[in-house]
Amino acid sequence: MKSAKVILGANRCLQNKLVPLYSCRAASTAGKDAVRQSDSFTLNLFRGQLQPAQVFPYPEVLSADQKQVLQELVPPVERFFSEVNDPARNDQDASIEPETLNGLWDLGAFGLQVPCELGGLGLSNTQYARLVEVVGAHDLGVGITLGAHQSIGFKGILLFGTPEQKQKYLTRVTNREYAAFCLTEPASGSDAGSIKTRAVLSPCGTKYILNGSKIWISNGGTAEIMTVFAQTPVEKDGQTVDKVTAFIVERAFGGVSSGPPENKMGIKCSNTAEVYYEDVPVPIENVLGGVGNGFKVAMNILNNGRFGMAAALAGTQRAAIRQAAEHAAARTQFKRKLMDFTAIRDKLAHMCMLQYVTESLAYMVSGNMDAGCSDYHLEAAISKVFASDAAWLVVDEAIQILGGMGYMKATGLERVLRDLRIFRIFEGTNDILRLFVALTGIQFAGSSLKELQRAFKNPAAHLSLIFTEGARRAQRAVGLAPRADIGSLVAPELRGAAGELAAAVDQFGQAVEGTLVKYGKGVVEEQQVLNLLAAATIDIYTSAVVLSRASRAARLALPTAQEELQLASAWAREALGRVGPALAAARGEHDAHRRALSELGLRIATRGGQLSLNPLNL
Template identity: 35%
Template sequence: MAAALTDLQKKQMAQAEELLFSGPAKEDFAKDLFLGRFRAASILPYPRLSPEARQLGDEAVAKVRRYCQEHLDAVAVDREACIPDRVVQGLGELGVLGMTISPDHGGKGLSQQNYCRVMEVIGGHCASTAVFVNAHHSIGLRALELFGSKEQKAQWMRPMASGEKLSAFALTEPEAGSDASNVQTTAMPTPDGSGYLVNGEKRWITNGGIADVLTLMVRTPDPDEPDGKITAMLVTPDMEGFRVVEQRMEKVGIRGTATGRLEFRNMFVPKENVLGQVGKGLRIALTVLDFGRTTFGASCTGAAKFCLERLAHRANTRKQFGRHLGDFELVKAKLAEAAADTFAMESATYQSAALIDSGAEDYMVETAMLKVFASDQLWRIVNDTLQVWGGKGFFTDEPFERMMRDARLNMIGEGANDVLRCFIAMVGLRGLGEQLQQVAKKPWEVARLLRFAPEIPVKHERLRGPAGRLAKQIGKLARVSQAALIKYREAILDQQFVQARIGDIATELFMASCVYARLDSMLTHPPENKQQHRRQLATGELYLKLAARRNQARFAEFKSNLDQAQVALADDWLAATDLPLPGEA
């Protein structure tokens, strides 16, 4: 029997309810994995653009690729820690800064899938520019599009979609980052009810020091909540009390972005500038982050493809010990795994983008999974590419040291990966817990619910084996998730080792499901390039095998692990506060 909940755990549960949205959990593909289900209708067939949409995307991709090659110097952007104004203007003229926005509001009206294709190009060319565009379009502008009033949209959408005005999303504070609910900046209603007085600060805000319109997350009073609730507001730098403390904070990577530090002192914000409903800002934040994480996936995919091409080139041209590097098995292993994981990143990116295009109600888990996987794997791929390039890759005349610095941010921004691992697990466990409660009086129903592996449609004999392995592991995820809920009950909130394993298993299963769906589509539709088709099939099949092996290792850790030994040693180190830092003795 689990111990009684502490006050801290009760508070965590209340925060979790707000983060996961109160009310019945919506069904979707990723959440159903925790129930041992494969929701085929949500993922099969793999999305394919219509000929008309494909042509529009092809044209946009070609224009952006040409522009990047001719006008965007990634080395200079990194060296000078600035994206030139002419580049920002050029991206605006190309429509990149309002690509998915309706033409009625000055945008191009392209789909999320085509937008991801464009972001893949930018991400493979200059990470700073990709992050700048993502912050402006996917997060800042998207918040206004989804939640803005008619009057707010009329005032700001068109100039923001054209790039005449830049946007930013101001959430992060010294005590609020991954813990989005811990915002301390306050907005107190004025006595006459005309607006709010805002006090506080924001840090590490992408575009924060150069934005013309910012979506600001603040804490407003609420009669039912002593600490108040989060509200979103639209603010501009010309408001009295708005101060840019630092326009461009020095960073390790993505140095071209203007990451700002902002301060607000009795800044008056008219009530008309409240975005959405008072007290519903956290939902706005989480919703727009879903879009940002999808384009994160696209940017990481573009960078991974860049590395993959150069890894193969180096392996084919560099000789050591009288042989090409590509003749050595350990180099082959790096190349094959990079190709397989890049294929998975790409597959899940466009599957997630298609979910958005389809009007699906909920895709927060899928986009979180994509963000975690893509950023983790890109970090490894960049590292492996530099390793194959050896000493030459370590020098600044090659792009890899810059790419490594840039790639590190991806595992922190828009939700730190370790936090998202636990978030993924807790959302899935919440849905499973609700299902178990419904059948609690019928134990045989619980057994039936979790006993068998799901049925995965198989149209091609070549995929029968991969489908069987995938189904078996989906069923096993449901069983270990059930066991965790029964063992820990509410105290599961504190079991981060368990959460992380469950989150990683579920993430790998989602990625594998996307790859499976893509392979099914490739086998169904005749190839245009048979050699490329053969190689892509083999790449996807290798990923499915790698994913299954990774998950086998994670499942094994539920029975045998070093969790308690790690906790004990860490506690010992944490208690040794009087010890000098390493190297200071």
């Protein structure tokens, strides 16, 4: 009798309160009335379901030939960055030395994923990640020059280009012509859909006339070939509306100019400049991905390249940890080595934990992509957010361990810290990406709840669905619902953590459902709640990833298996321990506190700064 009341209460609540959800353009659906299905771990997490397909086992995607290619490529790239590239000089001169650029072109570093027949090396995503990791360990400024060129600059041609476009342009971007991705404008940053640059079809119908400007464009002053996004008039339902279209633009078309290089906090050697377009004639055959599809093109380019940032920053962290560990082992204070102090040991252990998670994420996402998975966008976003936050903490702690020496330019860590700061901002700020993760996941969860809502409109025809879903919710409400068992998928030493992971997934699903019922489509305005859900998402997903990787190490009896098991267990304990409090806050247990903070922030903005006076009132 008690269960029946719970069923009826849950059904009535869903029927009366569920409203249409915020529509996230980045997530596709299978049809108006269809419930979207996916193998994505993160998407299913929002339904309270533990979907192991894309996490367990840890990806093994390289063939013997691909491994051999890496064995041949990695050593010379390592030697090049150790012996030829000078990161301190690049930073001081705010430019990359010509010898370094020529050497990178000779190595094929500017065309890592371009097919061999078009002049590139034809590497997979996982192979690309390994080489990017090497670059990230040595010089992030050079890494941005390389990444702006291929990870986003001409990536749209790789993903969406016609055979003719690929043949014409990929052969050039692998032969000393730089590429750039031109999206951001003075009044359009995170809100990419609000760009003002326009392209209008000429009267002859053979070309578009492009006018506008872009700011903060990496390689903007050097690029000969650019992926440019502009508003174009499109006929829709008998009306003319503006929609974003992507274009391949050559500087040689005429009307393209650049401003001086920006004076930046970090990544100084990478060229960053404004780019101006004045009556630029762009042939219609240079439309990329179809007229009006520019937003889709832009988002796919960014989603496709984010794992590369995690790979690069895994290398950055590894290098910083090595420097800190060597100093801790050599430096004597109070007649003891620094490594003998438990506070230093704790720092080093936590730094290694963060690096392990970052690296695990990078190769998990690249492996999923190489395996042909289509739903990896939330995981890629998580890898970028986590990696950029973790790298900042790791390098900051490395400086702390080195003390005054770490603050000096000679150690190089102050340059690395300056270089790192941009990673939490560009290619999707971490703040926006957290909202992207939460809102996309909520939309995915909401599609199944909307199906139940529709069922109530004709209950006689959908009794099975209504009672199945009602029973499931009732069992979960009273703690009787069975939880996913992934104990068999992890090493024996990690089965306890796997149980905690399953419990967290179930708890998370309940919190998301409660959020949907409480806020409906108004959830888009509840950024504090969304950030709490995103934080829990990241903690749960990263825990699953490291449990998978460490279990692989144990299964293969790798020399580092014991250390990996310790790192994974420690991270899962720490991360999963944060999930409960985050979800409690998301459910509204601290609503008054959140509202007070929000109101305080509004007053600070409207009054132009700190609200309190100096204690001396002077």
